[in-house]
Amino acid sequence: MRVAMIGSGYVGLVSGACFADFGHVVACIDKDPAKIAALERGEIPIYEPGLSELVAKNMREGRLTFATDLTEAVRGADAVFIAVGxxxxxxxxxxxxxxxxxxxxEIAAVMDGYTVVVTKSTVPVGTGDEVERILRETRPGANFAVVSNPEFLREGAAISDFKRPDRIVIGTDDPRAREVMAEIYRPLYLNQAPLLFTGRRTAEVIKYAGNAFLATKITFINEIADLCEQVGADVQEVARGIGLDNRIGAKFLHAGPGFGGSCFPKDTLALIKTAQDAGTPVRIVETVAAVNDQRKRAMARKVIAACGGTVRGKTVAVLGLTFKPNTDDMREAPSLSIITALQDVGASVKAYDPEGMTQAKTLLDGVTYCTDAYACVEGADALVIVTEWDAFRALDLDRVKRLLKTPVVVDLRNIYRPEDMTKRGFTYVGVGRGRAP
Ligand code: NAD
Known part of the structure; x- marks a missing residue:
């Protein structure tokens, strides 16, 4: 099959490279000429494990090309995916x-013959209807179908998520479009990937309902963590205790600094707005968004408390800036609110992140960026772990203690054990791990 991918960001580039790897012929298009020039030189503009190799292989084998102009790609395509922000x-x-x-x-202006136009971007219910209207208005008489095919990949594990998805949702009532989509995803069929055909509006709702549910799960355990701190219980054990119940499931039950990233914050907000407009407010999700918003700055208050009530004139070392490990994505990362809140009350902040510092520099002022974790903690009054990169999971703790001015560690991802840290002489604060009175 011939595929055109409009938008070559996290989703477009990963999807395009994976489709090419299935054997399809894929053209990835992006408006950003610098991005396309870098891709043509074999440079990947984002950090995503395994992506560089996958792109290089499929370029070499002639199935993956890049362009800024979509005309040629769309004209020859069986399916044109929209994967823009x-x-x-x-x-x-x-x-x-x-x-x-x-x-x-832009697609409408150049499409040729029967074309399946697929929205892979996360879009509110009804957007497919509007896309169809635009196509029809721009090209009356053209032969096309508009399909919703939301994407569920996670940054940091995007390739395996794309190639081994829990499900593929395809929203269309058009039998011919259904056949094209089934053919595009056929290589996954062999792995028994469950293809779920629905109406277009239903597919659009599935994406938002899924993200809102996951955001709710995270926020739920975060509030239980706060309760645990007050009553002398351990949220890690509570999460295990409830997660072993198959009806609940163990995933997305890690207490932490609140959800961030390029999807959950904006998608919960968009769902809230859609539901309000429809006259059926989603009050649980409204609360989730509000609770999560407040949580990030509350994490700064946790740091201030661990530092004895003030950070004015003190230096705080922050390890981990991206919203989660294995990505360079800084969109809505909790580190942004936490660092700003600490700076607001007079702290100096040093930071280190394995992949996120280039993007962080465009978003955070007044931070001293360090070359590694140890340079970051040197001379600091406290260490705050914000993102659980593997590189921070087994730090040389004796060295960390020697380098810190005062041995205070605030571990917002619970990667260390309170008893170990206390035994080593740290003042250690985790999330939701209260001490029995
Ligand atoms: P992104 O910002 O990384 O990439 C979007 C790209 O589209 C940019 O490179 C931009 O230059 C390009 N673009 C915009 N308009 C264009 C046009 N007219 N023609 C060609 N290129 C154009 O965004 P992303 O993170 O890949 O997200 C894309 C969509 O997928 C969003 O709707 C997002 O919600 C959804 N999504 C994202 C993820 C994720 O983990 N990032 C997961 C699932 C779904």
């Missing part, structure tokens, strides 16, 4: 669909 609209939190609609207009 849908950020929160400034001011009201609705999804900003301007990139999607712009892509639709």
């Amino acid at each position: 849908t950020p929160s609209r400034r001011g009201d939190g609705h999804a900003d669909l301007s990139y999607v609609y712009q892509a639709a207009r």
Whole structure:
């Protein structure tokens, strides 16, 4: 099959490279000429494990090409995927669909023969109808179908998620489009990937409902963690105790500094707005968003308390800046709110992240960036672990203690054990690990 991927960011590039690896012929398009030039030189603009090798292999074998202009790719394509950004609209939190609609207009102008236009971007319910209207208005009489195929990959594990998905959701009522989509995903069929065909609007709702549910699970355990701190219980054991119940499941039950990233914050907000507009507010999700918002700055208060009530004039070392490990994505990372809140009350901040510092530098002012974890903690009054990169899981703790001015560790990901840390002479604070009175 011939595939055109419009937008070559985290989702477009991973999806395009994986489709090419299945044997399809894929053209990845992006408006950003610097991004396309880098990709053509074999440089990957984002950090995603395994992606560089996958892109190189499929370019070499002639199945993956890049371009800024979509004309040629769309003309020959069986399916054109829209994988452009849908950020929160400034001011009201609705999804900003301007990139999607712009892509639709550009596709409409050049599409040729029967074309399946697929929204892979996360878009509010009804967007497929609007894309269809734009295509029809721009090219009356053209032969096409608009399909919703939301993407569920996670940054940091994107390739294996894409190649071994829990499910593939395809929203369309058009039998011919269904056949094209089944053919595109056929290589996964052999691995028994469950293909779920639904109506287009249903597919659009599935994506938001899924993300909102996961965000709710995280927020739920975070509130239980706060309770544990007050009553002398351990949230890690509580999470295990409830997670072993198959009806609940163990995933997304890690207490921490609150969810961030390019999806959960904007997608919960967009769902809230859609539901309000429909006259059926999703009050649980509204609460989740509000609780999570407050949590990030509350984490800064945790650091201040661990430092004896003030950080004015003190230096705080922050390990981990990205919203999770194995990505360089800084969008809505908890580190942004935590660091800003600490700076607001007079702390100096040093930071180190294995992959996120280039992006962080564009978002955070006044931070001293370090070359490794040990340079970061040297001379600091406290260490705060914000992202659980593997490199921080087995630090030389004796060295960390020698380098810190005062041995205070605030571990917002619970990667160390309170008893071990206390035995080593640290003042250690985790999340939700209260001491029995
Ligand atoms: P991104 O910002 O990394 O990439 C979007 C790309 O689209 C950019 O490179 C931009 O230059 C390009 N673009 C915009 N308009 C264009 C146009 N008209 N023609 C060609 N290129 C254009 O975004 P992303 O993280 O890949 O997310 C894309 C969509 O997928 C969003 O709707 C997001 O919610 C959804 N999604 C993201 C993830 C994730 O983990 N990042 C997971 C699932 C779904």
